[in-house]
Amino acid sequence: MTAARLLARTVRGIESVVAEEIRRRGLGRVERLGHREVWFRSADPGPEVLGLDCADDVFLVAAAVSGIGRDRSALRLLAEAAGNVPVEPLLALRQRCGGRPRWSTVDVSASFLGRRNYSRYDVEDAVGGPLAAAVGLPYHGRRGGVAPPPGGLSWRVTVADDRALVALRIAERPLHRRQYRQQTRAGSLHPPLAAAMVRLAQPHQGARLLDPCCGVGTIPVEAARTDPTLSIVGSDRDPASVTGAVANGAGTTVSWAVADAGRLPVATGSVDVVVSNPPWGQQVPPSGVLAQRPERFWRELRRVLRPGGRAVLLLPDANTWLPQAADAGMKLVDRRPVSLFGSHPEIVALEVAER
Numbered sequence: 001m002t003a004a005r006l007l008a009r010t011v012r013g014i015e016s017v018v019a020e021e022i023r024r025r026g027l028g029r030v031e032r033l034g035h036r037e038v039w040f041r042s043a044d045p046g047p048e049v050l051g052l053d054c055a056d057d058v059f060l061v062a063a064a065v066s067g068i069g070r071d072r073s074a075l076r077l078l079a080e081a082a083g084n085v086p087v088e089p090l091l092a093l094r095q096r097c098g099g100r101p102r103w104s105t106v107d108v109s110a111s112f113l114g115r116r117n118y119s120r121y122d123v124e125d126a127v128g129g130p131l132a133a134a135v136g137l138p139y140h141g142r143r144g145g146v147a148p149p150p151g152g153l154s155w156r157v158t159v160a161d162d163r164a165l166v167a168l169r170i171a172e173r174p175l176h177r178r179q180y181r182q183q184t185r186a187g188s189l190h191p192p193l194a195a196a197m198v199r200l201a202q203p204h205q206g207a208r209l210l211d212p213c214c215g216v217g218t219i220p221v222e223a224a225r226t227d228p229t230l231s232i233v234g235s236d237r238d239p240a241s242v243t244g245a246v247a248n249g250a251g252t253t254v255s256w257a258v259a260d261a262g263r264l265p266v267a268t269g270s271v272d273v274v275v276s277n278p279p280w281g282q283q284v285p286p287s288g289v290l291a292q293r294p295e296r297f298w299r300e301l302r303r304v305l306r307p308g309g310r311a312v313l314l315l316p317d318a319n320t321w322l323p324q325a326a327d328a329g330m331k332l333v334d335r336r337p338v339s340l341f342g343s344h345p346e347i348v349a350l351e352v353a354e355r
């Protein structure tokens with residue numbers, strides 16, 4: 001048995017959902033939640049850590065360094081810490097957790113909070129040199145926005161206040177890059193966020209789940225991965241999106257349909273949970289009922305949901321829409337802001353009152 005500290009990175013706002021997933025899957029003891037981070041300790045980590053659906057990525061913690069100031073002497077401290085990383089045991093642990101045993105280059109991705117007299121590239125180079133030397137491979141820097149080649153050994157450095165963390169990515173590519181995603185379109189949802197929304201909807205085993213604006217199907221497919229007993233329907237007004245959803249959902253039992261969200265292809269009171277990100281952002285303009293009579297969309301959601309049913313929606317401008325939801329008889333039970341690629345929508349949970 002080899003105990004290890006691990007770090008899951010995720011979308012800002014769903015850290016607690018990732019922590020809950022870690023507990024439920026029995027992956028370890030959650031130690032703390034940070035900005036986009038969930039730290040946990042495992043007595044005996046294995047490949048199951050790569051099954052975290054709500055995390056963007058999972059890392060083995062290699063070093064924690066304190067005394068990292070704003071001036072460039074921090075770079076020397078970071079280089080020293082990187083030089084002292086116990087590389088061999090970490091690589092063995094990474095392989096036990098499902099990491100590939102071969103790699104061609106070493107790359108580092110760094111981020112920090114607050115103003116400092118050095119750049120993220122300075123941090124990456126300070127750490128990347130010693131780590132590459134320790135494994136005897138070339139270091140691939142990212143200066144100028146150059147993406148590292150695939151198949152590298154990827155390290156991550158995060159600096160917050162006066163503390164820095166050096167961590168080793170376990171998988172070869174980020175967990176949020178799902179194999180099933182053959183097709184994406186403007187507005188396609190980030191898969192870990194879709195997986196988190198499904199969990200927040202709390203569908204019971206065998207529940208019926210509907211996404212009435214499914215696009216290329218991210219939410220229905222994530223729901224099918226989360227619980228194969230669910231009965232899932234994905235519909236969208238745009239036939240080309242539904243074609244993409246069919247491709248992405250190959251191998252699942254999701255039913256797909258072309259339909260306007262004002263006239264959904266399901267019977268009254270037949271749906272347990274609705275999970276969706278409707279087109280109220282700037283990326284995808286609303287059309288049909290959502291453009292012309294959005295209040296009818298809420299009434300239609302209310303119609304299809306059973307009493308006590310729940311809707312979990314990603315809304316960029318929740319305050320605008322919540323009054324319409326309330327008018328349709330849907331009660332707000334939870335809202336949490338998330339940060340996603342520079343935008344700050346909210347995940348909103350609504351419930352239909354029991355009759």
Ligand SMILES: C[S@@+](CC[C@H](N)C(=O)[O-])C[C@H]1O[C@@H](n2cnc3c(N)ncnc32)[C@H](O)[C@@H]1O
Pocket residue numbers: 185186187188189190212213214215216217218219235236237238241259260261262277278279280284285286287288289290291
């Ligand atoms: C933000 S995208 C959803 C993205 C989706 N979650 C995915 O991952 O691909 C919004 C979707 O709503 C659809 N849409 C727009 N107006 C609609 C309407 N009136 N009824 C149903 N779908 C509509 C668009 O075609 C688009 O696919």
